[in-house]
Amino acid sequence: MHSSRSTENLRLLSWQRVREYAAPPPMIETATARRLVGDWAGACAAARVDVDVDLRRLRRAYGTELVAAVRADLRQLVPDLLRWHMPRVMPGGLLRPDTTSTLARYPLPDGGAGHLVVRTPPAWASGPQRMILAWWDVADRATPHPDRRFRLDLHRHLWDARRSAELVERAGPASGASVSDASVPLAPVPLSGVPDDWAVTRWPAEAALLVASDGVPRGGITVRLGRRRLVLRVHADGVPQAPTSRDLAALFDVPSRPGTSPTGVSWTGTARAPRHGRPPSPGTAVLPDAATWVPPDALLLRAGLVTPGDLHPLVADALAPGSTRRNSVAPAPGIRQVECRGETHRLTVVDGVLTALDHAPDEIGHEELLAQLGGTPLPCLHVIDQLHRAPTALADVRARLDHGDVGSALAAVEDLLGPEAVLRAGDLQDELTAVAEGRVAYGAYRAGLLPALLDADPEIPAGRGIRSDLAFRASLVAVPRGRRDWHARRFLVATY
Structure with missing residues (x-):
């Protein structure tokens, strides 16, 4: 049986935190401004994406036609949207380390294909949460091979400005929910015990896109669902067969009516559910991870954990048209009040340092010396010391640092303690x-x-x-x- 509803709620809460910190509004605004004026490299820099694509080298190796196609895609690349949708490791929500994802493929003169890829560093170097935009082809043996599970070339709506509106269709059929007068796409719960985030109703269509791109696989198409595996059969004519409720029930050992699809429509096809841990056969294709799950943004909107204004603007435009973006301007730091010796005293930043306003400099120096000798410090000085060592906003600062947003974290600390x-x-x-x-x-x-x-x-x-x-x-x-x-x-x- 699948994890309980409380576990699914905890997962949504984790995604809510990811959406708050992983791609902050200042990053999105800066990257968008640069992208709209044609500075795709500057947009990548703003989104903390290092560019290793050498267009001059590609022109010498493959010609101007391929370079023109690559440059056209780079101009439409939304690096902040790519960061928003990149594979992550839950519950922390950090970027999945040591992963190479194909963004686009280009035919080469020798019959092969070149790949525009985005890489994440290995775990030991993943602290800054940066990504690397690069070029890969079969002759490149020194860099990791693109991961077929996390490919994004069949999901351009996750990074291409021209296709971002397709998210509402690729997320699954609407369930009738409404957020800000807009239907939120969310596949209905297909079977008792099957989690909401499984995009079951989209699997046949997504599998058809995979077949159209790569051809008919010999061993079917594997849907990877955590530790579970479901293999969709594919007809000789390339038409994938949809899973029945019996196929899904086999994963959880729950009762179901044979031959009935999750949406109540009779399907003629079947799927094979391998045992846990058994690897798929070598001829089996893998359904991309982006096609396996309902986008978390749709689930968060449906649960009321975020508003459209909390999402990436392109995601909000797709899922909730007409919504407004939240204001990213941080409030100015104010005055902190402290109870000190029966009176209310004030703490604020003066000349770049957090200072107790209601104590003279000589008194502060005297009290600091007494505290160093083991005396009881003034309550004002004690609060200042605690804020320097473990500020009340440390959880927020730590979350920003974990997701690589050093600038916002330092700004928060400077607002509190002074630059x-x-x-x-x-x-x-x-x-x-x-x-x-x-x-x-x-x-x-x-x-x-x-x-x-x-x-x-x-x-x-x-x-x-x-x-x-x-x-x-x-x-x-x-x-x-x-x-x-x-x-x-x-x-x-x-x-x-």
């Missing part, structure tokens, strides 16, 4: 140190180096200002321990 604040030992400093290590690891991966010398020294001195401190830690992580003192002095002299 000139000196980090103190604690959870916040540990999080920023981990970010610095991740940046160095990704740089090593891009340079073709092994993940060596990536251990951080716990005795790293703090820099002046949050951003300077982060840059200093990133520069120091990859330095051998024997030369770190010299490197630190050189960095401080150059900085100050």
Whole structure:
């Protein structure tokens, strides 16, 4: 039997968090502005996509016709939408590491095909959550082969601006739900015990697209459903057979009426449900992952966990036309109030540092010295110290850092502590140190180096200002321990 409804709800809550942090509005706005003026490379940079596509080399190798086709696709590439729809690992929702997905295929003169692909780095270098846009062909033996399960060339609506409106059709038939006066596509629950996110009603049509692209597979088409497998048979004429309720019931051992489809329509075809863990035969094709599941955005809208304004604009235009985008302008930092010795005191950022307004500088210096000698600190100073070590917004900052949004995370910290604040030992400093290590690891991966010398020294001195401190830690992580003192002095002299 499938996981309980509570487990499915937890999965939706995980997707809600992913949609909040994985592609923040400032990224989408910047990438969109650059894309609309024809700067596809700048749009990729804004969406944290590194470009390894050399159009000049492609022209020399394959000619101008192929390069023209590639350039046309690059101009329509929506890198922020691609990031929005990329395969992720739940429940954390981070990008699936070490995955190569085909975006488009182009015929080559030798009869083969070249692939425009997007890659994610291996797990040890995935900290910054960056992606890599590259070219791949059969002769390229030094880079990973595209994953047929996570291919996106049959799902251009997930990255191509010209096709983004197709999401409403590819998501499945509408269930009659309405959000903001717009029908939300969502396949109806096909069978008791079968989860809502299985796009069962779309499998035959999606399998037909796969057959039209790659030909008739000898062993059918495998639908990968986590640890479960369902193999759809394909007629000799290339028409896939739809699964019956009995086929689906075989996966969960639930009762069903033989010969009845999930939607109540009689199907003539059957599917084979292999046992758990048994790999499909070599001649079996794989239904793309994007075709297997109902898009989480449709499920989130149906559950009321997000509004159309919370979604990517192109996704919202497809699922809920006429909706408005939420305002991405962050509120200005205000004054924090603290109960201090029977009075209400104020904390705010002054001259770049979080300061207690109701205490004189001499009094603050005196109280800080007493606290260092073991005395009880002023409540105002105690709150400031706690905010430096483990701020109340640490969960939000950590989520942004986990998804690679360092800029927004640092902005949140600077709004709270001030841009000139000196980090103190604690959870916040540990999080920023981990970010610095991740940046160095990704740089090593891009340079073709092994993940060596990536251990951080716990005795790293703090820099002046949050951003300077982060840059200093990133520069120091990859330095051998024997030369770190010299490197630190050189960095401080150059900085100050």
